[in-house]
Amino acid sequence: MSGYYIPSEGLQSFAQSLMAKMPVVAPVAKGKRFIFDQLGDVAELRLDYDTTVLPPKKVFFPPKQDLLEFDEGKATSCLDPQAKVLLGVHPYDIKAISMTDKLFSDNYADSNYLANREVAVIIGSNVQTPYERAFYGSIAQDLELVGHDAFLTKISDGYVLDVVTEKGEKLIADLGLADASAEQTSEAEGVNAKADEDCPVKLPFAAGDVSEKVRNSFKSEIWDELSKDCFSCGSCNLVCPTCYCFDVQDEWGLGASNGKRYRRWDGCLSSEFSEVSVQGGSENFRENRAERYRHRFMRKTAYLNDKLGAPACVGCGRCAGACTADIADPVNTITRIMES
Numbered sequence: 049m050s051g052y053y054i055p056s057e058g059l060q061s062f063a064q065s066l067m068a069k070m071p072v073v074a075p076v077a078k079g080k081r082f083i084f085d086q087l088g089d090v091a092e093l094r095l096d097y098d099t100t101v102l103p104p105k106k107v108f109f110p111p112k113q114d115l116l117e118f119d120e121g122k123a124t125s126c127l128d129p130q131a132k133v134l135l136g137v138h139p140y141d142i143k144a145i146s147m148t149d150k151l152f153s154d155n156y157a158d159s160n161y162l163a164n165r166e167v168a169v170i171i172g173s174n175v176q177t178p179y180e181r182a183f184y185g186s187i188a189q190d191l192e193l194v195g196h197d198a199f200l201t202k203i204s205d206g207y208v209l210d211v212v213t214e215k216g217e218k219l220i221a222d223l224g225l226a227d228a229s230a231e232q233t234s235e236a237e238g239v240n241a242k243a244d245e246d247c248p249v250k251l252p253f254a255a256g257d258v259s260e261k262v263r264n265s266f267k268s269e270i271w272d273e274l275s276k277d278c279f280s281c282g283s284c285n286l287v288c289p290t291c292y293c294f295d296v297q298d299e300w301g302l303g304a305s306n307g308k309r310y311r312r313w314d315g316c317l318s319s320e321f322s323e324v325s326v327q328g329g330s331e332n333f334r335e336n337r338a339e340r341y342r343h344r345f346m347r348k349t350a351y352l353n354d355k356l357g358a359p360a361c362v363g364c365g366r367c368a369g370a371c372t373a374d375i376a377d378p379v380n381t382i383t384r385i386m387e388s
């Protein structure tokens with residue numbers, strides 16, 4: 049749609065103008081790491097972040113979300129979507145959000161996710177400091193970058209803001225931004241064209257080959273070896289921008305006639321994930337950790353490819369950094385499988 053120019057010294061006043069309209073959730077420093085948080089002070093904004101501890105999906109799909117309150121036979125939805133700007137989302141996380149949009153719209157539309165998603169305006173930003181475990185430059189490359197409303201690209205003396213939806217245009221319409229010049233637009237295009245080259249880690253295999261080989265390794269003993277140090281902590285699931293499983297629980301009031309239903313993130317690496325009630329007890333259909341570990345890689349590299357048009361991994365590298373045993377990195381695991 050349109051391209052605008054924001055000088056470096058104008059970034060904070062741009063963010064301030066957005067904050068005057070609605071809450072802005074953006075990357076801020078937390079100790080030595082970064083998180084997406086609601087901006088209280090524009091000086092906290094850090095578009096030079098490498099990656100965030102949790103992905104921005106938490107804005108639409110919070111780690112714990114109340115679904116409904118019930119009292120006797122009556123249930124009331126807890127849905128209360130609040131408009132906000134999600135600022136500074138890296139391209140790999142935009143791709144992950146578009147995957148989640150698809151998964152939560154498919155068959156049974158998830159209104160609890162979609163309501164939050166629809167009222168948000170997403171402004172992406174290019175990666176200025178690549179995360180050392182990231183491999184986004186060599187995975188999900190066929191997936192179009194869609195789902196955001198605008199995109200900020202850092203150029204030598206400022207930013208080019210590319211607005212791609214009407215929602216984005218409406219948000220910035222009265223901010224008085226200057227149009228980007230042809231040179232500024234061309235510089236931004238050059239920055240984005242070489243973004244994948246700057247990604248530190250490469251996965252040197254085609255998605256189709258990986259999918260086939262991983263599927264064919266289903267019965268291999270390699271999964272026992274790869275997972276032998278797994279603590280079943282589920283951290284690799286919880287930090288992943290494309291994981292979307294959750295558990296639903298009821299919290300009962302003292303009178304046992306009223307209460308609240310909520311959901312919280314769940315992960316297939318935890319041993320309880322695959323435990324179901326059966327008459328007189330329970331059954332766990334992925335009882336050992338090798339089965340759970342294998343399941344995660346089947347999901348990431350094979351099972352969802354047709355539905356998503358790409359592997360269910362965008363190469364953010366968060367799982368690699370979050371795993372205490374350092375066995376969750378898809379690059380290492382896929383390489384071992386491909387070479388086995």
Ligand code: SF4
Nearest residue numbers: 278279281282284371
């Ligand atoms: S692979 Fe690592 S992060 Fe994932 S459950 Fe096992 S120990 Fe935890």
Ligand code: SF4
Nearest residue numbers: 288361362364365367
């Ligand atoms: S599997 Fe790991 S690298 Fe891939 S999207 Fe999830 S957290 Fe990121």
